[in-house]
Amino acid sequence: MKRFFTIGMAGHIDHGKTTLTKALTNVDTDRLKEEKERQISIELGFAPLYEDEEIQISVVDVPGHERFIRQMIAGVAGIDLVVLVVAADEGVMPQTREHLHILGLLGVQNGIVAITKIDRVEEEFIDLVKDDIFEELKGTVFEQSPYMLVDSLSLRGIDDLKNMITDTLKLLETRDIRGAFRLPIDQVFTIKGQGTVVRGTVYEGSIEEGQALMVMPKGLETRARQLQVHHQDAGHAYAGQRVAINLSGISKEDIERGDVLVSSEHFIITRTIDVSIKVAGDLDYIVKQRMPIKCHIGTAEVMGRIVFFDRNEMKDENSEILCQIRLDEEIVTKRGDRFILRRPSPQETIGGGWVIDPRGEKYRFGQKTIEELAKKKEGSPKERMMAAISEVKSLTLTELITRTSLDESELMPILSEAEEFLFYNGKEYTLSSIRDFIEEDIYDRMKDFHHDHPMKPGESKAALLQPMQKMYPKQLLEYVLEQAIESSLFCKRGQYIHLRNFKPHIPSNWEKRTDGLLEQLKSDGFKVKYISDYFTKAGIPKQLVPDIMRFLVEELVIAPLDDQYYWHCAHFRHAVEELKRRTGPEFEVGDAKEVLDLSRKYMIPFLERLDAMGITKRIENKRIWIEK
Structure with a gap:
């Protein structure tokens, strides 16, 4: 089956991520007017990189400026490989390091280092930049990653980089497309004449056009009216693909980045998550017990507090910390999801990790809780x-x-x-x-x-x-x-x-009155009054009459002649037996009247009921008994 991957461009501002993306894909991902004017990527940019019969690859161009760290996390959380972009004329910069920290905390496993703008520097300087990068990448996921030298304007090395990306991804396992569909939403917008559109990377599962969906945690029901992958209509989309979904019956104001589009209600909605975290390193400030934090998980950014069970503060810890995040708002998550924690003010990446249990509870402070969390983690x-x-x-x-x-x-x-x-x-x-x-x-x-x-x-x-x-x-x-x-x-x-x-x-509070009704009906024999009269005389409310009447008919207590006249079933059975006993294989209305001594207002409905029940069959003026 065809496999789908999304790669990310990460690195410092103005190191050429967007230009490199354009060189690889021929798509300018800076689509906003503000981006054009400021020459800076504000929102996530997406472009198709490569497609053949085996795989389809999309690119996420991640903003590099510190202010846009939230968008960077939202983009990188759903990718399979990261191209770390470092400009040859500047080398490793502050945002390069922060992106490296975040990529490591998010558990990104696959990377390629692209040294850009090589036409701007002498060959000897490139070797110095490579040495500088190598030192910075020690102990990170990129330590063993290959290096590629490229220039996005002259296109030097672009084809080699593209081939390396493709070859690397062909060796990877694809995401799970068999489970329930899940897409954390990172963009919401409207298209005139079409309505609300959301965009994101499919984390898991698959989706097809027309499929019923839910926006969680809001619980809003909707339907995938139309799907597009890179501006092309698509009947399906699969885990690993970037997809835009036109939703029906829902407005742009109802949805926001951080919501999750799912095909099943089995996904867990929670405010308390048990987690395993690692500190980002070189923290400027101590992280204290129950300190406010921003939790970036999927595409959501939610305020909350960090709760420790074996300490009251942390700073520059190298070991894993088992603790809990209590959030101010509900999120959708599951075991294994990665997240990033940041200090809201002054802004700083604290650390990150993964969800041990999305259904966290309140625990006592102490080593016993840590032991229980460790068991749960393993x-x-x-x-x-x-x-x-x-x-x-x-x-x-x-x-x-x-x-x-x-x-x-x-x-x-x-x-x-x-x-x-x-x-x-x-x-x-x-x-x-x-x-x-x-x-x-x-x-x-x-x-x-x-x-x-x-x-x-x-x-x-x-x-x-x-x-x-x-x-x-x-x-x-x-x-x-x-x-x-x-x-x-x-x-x-x-x-x-x-x-x-x-x-x-019959409900116990109406049982006695119903018994009285039946006694009266039975007493009246064949010459009954309207059935509504019996209910009225018995004092049974009108709203109960249909249910009680239906019950008595289904239980073979009363038998309808028509909509107005009903006999007690004992009399109905007696009438059938007597008529059958005293007539031959066939009979006429006059014969039946002579046997039962009934007026036409009872006789005609009775005989028509026999026809309807398949007891008799009318042929012109006669009726014949049907043997069963």
């Missing part, structure tokens, strides 16, 4: 498997391998031996605890339904499961329900599901 294979399934409720073996980074030889013994795992549908795994929870949820829903609708025989499977499909896969719900029916926890009556011991009944 996570045994079994715990990682359970956490992966808990997140989306159901996974195939392939999806488990992808999400846990465990191979099949590690997974299968646990799946086959541990009672916590449940194989169903011939291809998917869930947890016994999830099965039990769904079963309990269905039971509670059925119990509430019986309480609210005691006269109904039950609820249809579709109506019962539909509200739960926002939380669980449909196939899993159907499996749990069928298993519960087989074990007689629930029963199926025609198309209806009901609790094992449930029987439809």
